[in-house]
Amino acid sequence: MAVDRLYQLLQNRIEGVVSTPDQFHPAQLTNFGNLYHWTPRFVVEPASARDVAAVVAFAREHGLTISVRGSAHSQSRLAISNGGILLSMTSMRRILPPDPSGRTVDVEGGVIWRDLVRALAPRHLVPPVLTNNLSVTVGGTLAIGGLGLTSFKYGTQGDNVQELDVVTGTGEKITCDRKRNSDLFWGSLAGLGQAGIITRARLDLRKAKPMTRTYYLLYDDLRGFLEDAKAAMESGVWDHLESWASPCPQGTKPVAGRRQVFARWFYPFHLTVEFDPENPPDDAKLLRGLKPFDRLYTDDLPTIDFLERMIPVFDLWKRGGTWGHVHAWVETVLPWERAADCIESVLPDLPPSVLVGGHVLLWPAKGTSSRSRFFMRPPGEDLMGFGVLPAIPPRFWEQARPMLDNLGRLTELMGGKRYLSGYIDWDEDRWREHFGDQWEPYCALKRKYDPDSLLNPGFVPFPAARPAGVPAAD
Numbered sequence: 182m183a184v185d186r187l188y189q190l191l192q193n194r195i196e197g198v199v200s201t202p203d204q205f206h207p208a209q210l211t212n213f214g215n216l217y218h219w220t221p222r223f224v225v226e227p228a229s230a231r232d233v234a235a236v237v238a239f240a241r242e243h244g245l246t247i248s249v250r251g252s253a254h255s256q257s258r259l260a261i262s263n264g265g266i267l268l269s270m271t272s273m274r275r276i277l278p279p280d281p282s283g284r285t286v287d288v289e290g291g292v293i294w295r296d297l298v299r300a301l302a303p304r305h306l307v308p309p310v311l312t313n314n315l316s317v318t319v320g321g322t323l324a325i326g327g328l329g330l331t332s333f334k335y336g337t338q339g340d341n342v343q344e345l346d347v348v349t350g351t352g353e354k355i356t357c358d359r360k361r362n363s364d365l366f367w368g369s370l371a372g373l374g375q376a377g378i379i380t381r382a383r384l385d386l387r388k389a390k391p392m393t394r395t396y397y398l399l400y401d402d403l404r405g406f407l408e409d410a411k412a413a414m415e416s417g418v419w420d421h422l423e424s425w426a427s428p429c430p431q432g433t434k435p436v437a438g439r440r441q442v443f444a445r446w447f448y449p450f451h452l453t454v455e456f457d458p459e460n461p462p463d464d465a466k467l468l469r470g471l472k473p474f475d476r477l478y479t480d481d482l483p484t485i486d487f488l489e490r491m492i493p494v495f496d497l498w499k500r501g502g503t504w505g506h507v508h509a510w511v512e513t514v515l516p517w518e519r520a521a522d523c524i525e526s527v528l529p530d531l532p533p534s535v536l537v538g539g540h541v542l543l544w545p546a547k548g549t550s551s552r553s554r555f556f557m558r559p560p561g562e563d564l565m566g567f568g569v570l571p572a573i574p575p576r577f578w579e580q581a582r583p584m585l586d587n588l589g590r591l592t593e594l595m596g597g598k599r600y601l602s603g604y605i606d607w608d609e610d611r612w613r614e615h616f617g618d619q620w621e622p623y624c625a626l627k628r629k630y631d632p633d634s635l636l637n638p639g640f641v642p643f644p645a646a647r648p649a650g651v652p653a654a655d
Contacts, residue, residue, distance in 0.1 A: 187223075187243060190239070195232040196232055198226040199223055200224040212250075213255065213508050214256025214257060214508050214604065216256060219261045221261075221264065221267035222262075222264050223266050225266055225268050226269045227270070230273075230380035234348045234352050237635065238352040239266075246265035246266070247262075247637070249268050249270060250269050251321030252317040252321060255321075256603050256604050257604060270291035270378075271293070273292075274296065275292070276289075279306060283386060283388070286306075287383050289319075291320060293316060293317070294316075295316055295489065298485065299485070301386065306388065308338070309334075309387050310328070310329045310335050310340075311331070312338070315488065319379075323338055323369070324373055325602045326370075326601070330544075332546055332551075333545055335550060337370075337556050340551050340552055342383065344366075345382055345383070346379070349378075364626060364629075365377060365626075367553065368555065371553050371601075373601060373641060374636055375627050375631060375641060375643075376626050376627060376630040376636070389455060390455035393420075393421075393481070394461070395421075395480045396451070396467070396468060397479070398449070398477070399449055400447065400449075400450060400474050403525060407521055407565065408472075409472060410450065412471065413450075413545070414563070420453055421453035422452060423453070423544075424449060425540050425542050426540075428446055430443070442533055442534060444531075444533045448543070450473065452467075453487065503537060503538025504572075506538060508570070508572060509573065509582070509585050510604055511569045511599075512600035512602075513599050514564050514599075516564065519595045520567065522595070523597070527591070531569065535581065536570075542566065543567060544565070544566035546558075555619060557617070566600075567592065569585070569588060571585070593611075593614070608642070612641060624643055628643075
């Protein structure tokens with residue numbers, strides 16, 4: 182195979198590593214969604230923010246696009262590149278010591294959240310919000326939003342950032358915060374990487390108590406669960422809230438002209454408090470007023486083990502083979518007053534088989550907890566997240582796709598706003614609907630900081646942006 186004439190030119194510009202297609206790993210050609218398989222011209226593992234800026238400058242000179250990749254947990258046209266440069270940020274994983282007050286820590290954009298949690302554990306410090314999957318990168322989740330079990334209190338992960346270093350689509354390295362270059366700061370948080378590449382983040386921290394106690398409650402009625410979920414948010418006593426919908430298959434029934442398995446649905450609700458061993462929680466006091474169908478179990482864990490509780494689940498999915506299936510997740514933040522109607526219209530006809538290696542996620546949230554400009558959510562104080570997270574064997578994808586497309590549209594018609602790391606296949610009108618009055622500011626941000634449309638092409642259709650760079654033919 183002939184050596185690409187741009188390879189050595191690019192490698193000479195940076196301290197990091199440049200790879201060509203003969204060196205690619207198959208995983209670099211897709212993402213967690215396994216919906217799209219694209220081949221980049223180069224994969225670059227930068228060593229520093231200087232490398233990132235040099236790669237952007239090189240791309241501008243040679244008409245290449247840049248797609249930024251962290252752990253590639255996205256499911257649509259993100260973290261993959263079709264003939265351009267795939268910038269693999271996991272090579273930038275430095276974690277600096279927390280500041281003396283223990284209130285913030287500086288990390289590079291490619292840091293894995295799990296590594297950060299473990300680095301902070303001896304100091305009993307933790308970021309206010311952690312996603313269920315800790316094997317994703319700081320820069321990646323900040324660019325999407327970042328939701329977790331504490332988001333009802335603290336908002337998104339992006340709401341808990343003090344400062345960013347960003348390399349824009351012009352190759353400029355800019356430090357930004359809520360006052361300095363604030364448009365870039367807020368445009369990089371939940372901005373889908375369209376204005377710049379996060380190379381460093383100064384994250385808020387909070388003190389964590391050494392132990393957790395989780396109460397495993399079960400509900401047989403959605404509206405009863407919602408009533409208790411709202412009470413739990415408003416009580417101020419819980420540190421983490423986790424819930425989902427769990428099917429109990431009952432038999433088959435006709436759906437859309439064919440028989441399929443149907444289920445009775447139950448609603449597990451796990452409520453967790455952190456505590457010091459010498460001062461354990463008062464169970465009766467905490468649970469007073471809640472009305473579950475059953476109280477199944479109470480579990481005490483070291484806080485670090487609680488934060489990593491999903492790792493065995495993900496390992497099971499990997500061993501079972503479903504990790505390599507198509508993941509077309511439909512996650513939506515719903516208005517509280519429409520949530521029950523929406524969920525009850527979906528679950529009766531949802532085949533439980535699509536949840537092998539997946540689940541139906543529910544998360545109570547407070548709309549007022551986030552200040553993010555581009556993390557779109559419905560108006561109102563109380564919100565409910567609803568996510569159908571299937572793992573679909575590739576040969577059944579085309580059969581399942583209409584159901585998921587209809588589900589996504591239904592949740593939007595019910596006033597919901599989609600979480601954008603999942604399955605998104607929208608035209609410009611759908612993007613306009615999603616961003617509403619923030620669409621024009623979002624497009625203006627793109628024109629200002631990425632005028633050549635180099636960054637993360639193929640996902641968001643920007644009508645006013647100049648045509649995206651075309652991979653060089655030389």
